[in-house]
Amino acid sequence: MAATIKDIKELTGLSLATISKYLNGGNLRPENRAKIEKAISELHYEVNEMARGLVTSRSKVIGVVVFDIANVFTCTLLKYLGENFRRAGYAPMICDSQNDPELETENVRFLLSKKVDGMIVIPAGQTAAFLQPARNAGIPLVLMDRSLKGSGIDCVKVNNTASSYQAVEKLYDYGHRRIAIIGSDLEITGKERLDGYLKLLEEKKISVPPQYIKLGHHSIEHGYKSMQELLKLEEPPTAVFMGNFEIILGAVMALNESPFECPSDVSLIGFDDLIISNLSNPRLTLVVQPLRELADSAAELLLKKLEKGESQDNGKNGFSGEESSAELPEGERILPARIVEGESIARV
């Protein structure tokens, strides 16, 4: 059906090798170049990437495995990643793990059978076992957002602990001492953010009742219920730190339905997602992740490895000397999050 290089051969009288050379940017005599171009446009010829891939054993496809595709965090990242890869001549093939480690494992196998040249992974699970087939295949790998401890796989992420420390510190600086957290200890990102909260409490020698520490899933329900419970306490917190987007959503919802007002009764600071702050009244003060930089950095790192033909398992981690964060065991690139001011924090 579709035209092939052989059809061009017929039309031009040139050899396959010459036409291939043209397709891959070699030198040709102008007249031959013209002949080929004419034939290509007449035949609507398009390179068959499957045939090309078979012989070059490079597919120019990058597998992207995300823990959950249907959220703003992920799809914004996907957008930026896509831009980067396209610019470099690669296409992303995106697989959604739906927060299911089994599906995640299958996704990796699947992409491998598609012979992707490399992978970007935002893991759903906590162990690196599911990536073993990819490591065996020797293709470069870059994690995003969540590192897998001890795996030795490079990761580009945000300094969760330091950023949440800063967030809570801001509450502290505004005079708050009864500070609660709604967060998670079920996955890495949540744990790291919890650590920041605990660290500040410890350093400032604040102690809070255990009911102030609400841990559960990163879900709207958890945020909603936890906020309700916090507000029901005899001595409710004067400020709440919310660990991610879904939690913010649920918590703000609960607060809106309660007689409490923000910030006069309760001050709020949240982690993640700029856009929602526009909707809430008053505007939320947030810790926002630099998504653009996160994606650019991860893409750059993977492309660099691809270029070098560097495989995942050959020891070195792709960071050159000038990288500030030296000495990190897995080769982590850690970017700072920034605080975006709203009006959701009151002085006490």
Next chain:
Amino acid sequence: MAATIKDIKELTGLSLATISKYLNGGNLRPENRAKIEKAISELHYEVNEMARGLVTSRSKVIGVVVFDIANVFTCTLLKYLGENFRRAGYAPMICDSQNDPELETENVRFLLSKKVDGMIVIPAGQTAAFLQPARNAGIPLVLMDRSLKGSGIDCVKVNNTASSYQAVEKLYDYGHRRIAIIGSDLEITGKERLDGYLKLLEEKKISVPPQYIKLGHHSIEHGYKSMQELLKLEEPPTAVFMGNFEIILGAVMALNESPFECPSDVSLIGFDDLIISNLSNPRLTLVVQPLRELADSAAELLLKKLEKGESQDNGKNGFSGEESSAELPEGERILPARIVEGESIARV
């Protein structure tokens, strides 16, 4: 590097043909089956889909071209589409057009060179020209959300006009007569929603000042500015219909910053996106698109075509007789949106 079928041949002593038969589910003697399975797991063999695709000329990849990937509407759809395709043994390859018709054109070419078996397209532009190469290639095509008039390409979408009619009717039923719209006439979806609004006004014989009709881009800015302007009018509207997610975002933001209150001063109803209504106070009443059904329906339609080996240009449009919406020129599947009640509409 990676194991091939030939390695299995060595290990088992069987022929390539037999091994291929195994891989494709043919009948083998149990002992041979066992041999092959042993070899496969020893060698970590994975089928090379490029080689397979070259000979079968089917890639088992479906191209998905979206006008913009970084929004909840699109990525929710992607999630559901992905589930459907994976279940049927296909993988989606997603391209983001970034609202740029040129990039959209390039995306189609790109996917074609990857030899995708079919395409799902949520178009950025308004004409079907960019799809011509795909039609020439004879692969099945399904549009989503936005039909391309006169193109003859099937489309799965929501009944925008009827739904926005209903939305505005609800305002009318609550006694509102000074009803404004913040929407768009720059693309199909927006136009159709505008039509619903205008239709109700006409049928109920209401006339509104032209300043009540705010048309522009589907952007936060447009929503924000328009709401500001509406509120500044000598006779501001008592109710506002907001045409999509970004507009809602901007409009609610402007309202929150103003002295006006919802719903006592201004009633609101919006089109799209359930999740945001949880954040706003009071909760918004919304017209919500059935994203799951939209995706399921589009996937089913495309898979059916794929199965039939039906190409886009062979006349019939893939709808069987039992489909309710007969006689639609381009083969449209139109699904109803539903109204989700909030507390953002007051009686006047």
Next chain:
DNA sequence: TGAACAAAGCGAAACGTTTCGCTTTTGCGG
């Protein structure tokens, strides 16, 4: 003018599968 060298073009093999048509093996009934 011709030697020497660079540039351009060529033929054939290779990539890892599937598939076609044929041969061999198996199992069954008589």
Next chain:
DNA sequence: CCGCAAAAGCGAAACGTTTCGCTTTGTTCA
């Protein structure tokens, strides 16, 4: 135990490229 049909297995060609090593053509300078 034989014969036969059905089942299983086989070899080779094909898919559409790239690439290697070689040959031809063109160019330059003595």
